[in-house]
Amino acid sequence: MSDWYRDFANSGVGGTLTKQLGLPRPAVLRRYEPGEPLLPGPAVIGSAEEGRLREQLSSVLKDAGVSVLSPVAADGSGDGEKLAAVLLDATGLTGPADLAAVHDFLAPALKRLRPSARVLVLADPPSAAPSPAEAAARQALDGLVRSIGKELRNGATANLIYVPAGAEGSIASPVRFFLSGRSAYVDGQTVTLAGADVPAGEDDDKPLAGKVAVVTGAARGIGASIARVMARDGAHVVAVDIPMAGQSLADVANEIGGTAFQLDITAADAAPRLIEHLRERHAGVDIVVHNAGITRDKLLVNMDAERWNSVMAVNLQAQLDITQALLDADGVLKAGARIVCVTSQSGISGNRGQTNYSASKAGIIGMVRAWAPTFAQRGATINAVAPGFIVTEMTAKMPFGTREVGSRLNSMQQGGLPVDVAETIAWLSQPGSAGVNGQVVRVCGQSLIGA
Numbered sequence: 001m002s003d004w005y006r007d008f009a010n011s012g013v014g015g016t017l018t019k020q021l022g023l024p025r026p027a028v029l030r031r032y033e034p035g036e037p038l039l040p041g042p043a044v045i046g047s048a049e050e051g052r053l054r055e056q057l058s059s060v061l062k063d064a065g066v067s068v069l070s071p072v073a074a075d076g077s078g079d080g081e082k083l084a085a086v087l088l089d090a091t092g093l094t095g096p097a098d099l100a101a102v103h104d105f106l107a108p109a110l111k112r113l114r115p116s117a118r119v120l121v122l123a124d125p126p127s128a129a130p131s132p133a134e135a136a137a138r139q140a141l142d143g144l145v146r147s148i149g150k151e152l153r154n155g156a157t158a159n160l161i162y163v164p165a166g167a168e169g170s171i172a173s174p175v176r177f178f179l180s181g182r183s184a185y186v187d188g189q190t191v192t193l194a195g196a197d198v199p200a201g202e203d204d205d206k207p208l209a210g211k212v213a214v215v216t217g218a219a220r221g222i223g224a225s226i227a228r229v230m231a232r233d234g235a236h237v238v239a240v241d242i243p244m245a246g247q248s249l250a251d252v253a254n255e256i257g258g259t260a261f262q263l264d265i266t267a268a269d270a271a272p273r274l275i276e277h278l279r280e281r282h283a284g285v286d287i288v289v290h291n292a293g294i295t296r297d298k299l300l301v302n303m304d305a306e307r308w309n310s311v312m313a314v315n316l317q318a319q320l321d322i323t324q325a326l327l328d329a330d331g332v333l334k335a336g337a338r339i340v341c342v343t344s345q346s347g348i349s350g351n352r353g354q355t356n357y358s359a360s361k362a363g364i365i366g367m368v369r370a371w372a373p374t375f376a377q378r379g380a381t382i383n384a385v386a387p388g389f390i391v392t393e394m395t396a397k398m399p400f401g402t403r404e405v406g407s408r409l410n411s412m413q414q415g416g417l418p419v420d421v422a423e424t425i426a427w428l429s430q431p432g433s434a435g436v437n438g439q440v441v442r443v444c445g446q447s448l449i450g451a
């Protein structure tokens with residue numbers, strides 16, 4: 001599904017016309033292609049004060065073959081090469097006065113960005129600050145990064161990683177994700193890391209090699225895209241969907257060399273059947289992606305119980321029941337397991353006509369946060385991904401005006417693609433993402449709705 005307006009705005013005549021009329025000019029985003037370098041150009045690394053992550057950041061970039069230039073001088077002098085990424089180690093901040101150094105580093109560097117550049121700030125979390133002044137400086141970065149995300153154009157993104165003391169060993173996988181084309185539609189996000197046992201030497205092309213991954217709702221849409229990306233990254237995918245979607249489910253499974261498993265996740269015996277299948281056919285499971293979801297929209301005053309109950313059953317209760325059953329089933333959930341739950345921007349912002357859907361999706365966020373410590377104890381993780389406006393067959397059927405407004409009201413001025421959601425889920429599923437737990441990552445191009 002092509003974005004006709006983006007293509008027009010990037011054509012010769014369209015480019016001139018949209019500029020003259022002051023219309024949005026959505027960029028063609030840099031998306032991940034296996035085998036391509038992490039970044040298409042050099043990076044700079046700055047540190048606000050005495051940051052403790054600088055050396056580690058340098059080695060992550062060095063391992064990925066990225067050339068690191070010296071920071072651009074405040075007057076803009078120095079090496080004029082365009083930058084593919086600007087990284088700031090802001091872990092040394094002690095109070096608001098230190099933020100001047102943040103400004104001094106970022107302002108000239110941001111003048112030199114290439115298309116689809118990445119701005120990434122790493123800092124200590126405000127919650128663990130020893131003083132209100134330090135908490136203020138750390139929290140200030142959140143507002144700063146979100147604003148930078150809104151100022152950047154040309155497909156560039158800005159994101160923030162909070163790194164508490166003891167979580168330094170967890171940074172490589174998130175840093176690589178936010179710099180890469182995998183995060184093309186992830187903008188203005190904050191992720192807080194935890195300390196974890198992170199395995200060394202991950203294969204960047206096949207990070208999920210040898211893993212068994214269940215993806216629910218895999219017969220079409222975002223779920224099919226998740227299944228394809230997981231398989232591309234090396235996983236054996238058990239694609240789950242309702243029997244009515246059996247043919248398209250089989251098509252997806254065959255295409256990616258996976259297994260099709262017909263299952264209504266709300267059936268009373270859904271969890272035991274899935275567990276039996278995983279135990280017998282795959283000797284357990286490493287990754288579970290709870291993607292299946294439905295909408296039954298109506299204003300609350302007109303909503304019948306069927307609409308309410310069916311949405312709760314598919315979107316929330318099934319995720320709870322299957323996850324609990326997996327935790328209880330001896331030896332099925334393998335060491336270092338990853339659970340990724342698909343929620344929605346509507347679960348964060350609320351949406352007219354979607355009280356049932358928004359409640360179910362907000363419930364997922366509560367569930368993920370509550371379960372994170374339990375999963376951490378098992379060396380596992382549970383996270384949520386919240387898509388914003390994603391271009392699917394469903395959104396293609398929306399009336400023109402509604403679709404255009406919905407898809408342009410974000411920093412990228414375009415809708416995301418199912419693959420953008422899939423890439424984020426695949427990243428959270430990697431062994432190297434062990435330090436990302438209990439997080440909610442929006443894949444919404446920094447949507448203005450609920451931002």
Ligand SMILES: NC(=O)c1ccc[n+]([C@@H]2O[C@H](COP(=O)([O-])OP(=O)(O)OC[C@H]3O[C@@H](n4cnc5c(N)ncnc54)[C@H](O)[C@@H]3O)[C@@H](O)[C@H]2O)c1
Pocket residue numbers: 216217218219220221222223240241242245263264265266291292293294314342343344345386387388389390391392394395
């Ligand atoms: N499309 C978007 O813009 C968007 C935005 C935010 C969140 N989401 C979420 O992303 C997920 C996927 O959305 P999509 O747009 O691809 O939807 P979709 O309707 O195209 O696909 C959902 C799939 O889930 C399956 N499913 C439904 N009930 C099931 C059940 N009881 N058991 C097993 N499978 C079942 C369906 O058969 C279908 O194949 C959903 O959780 C949705 O809420 C989508």
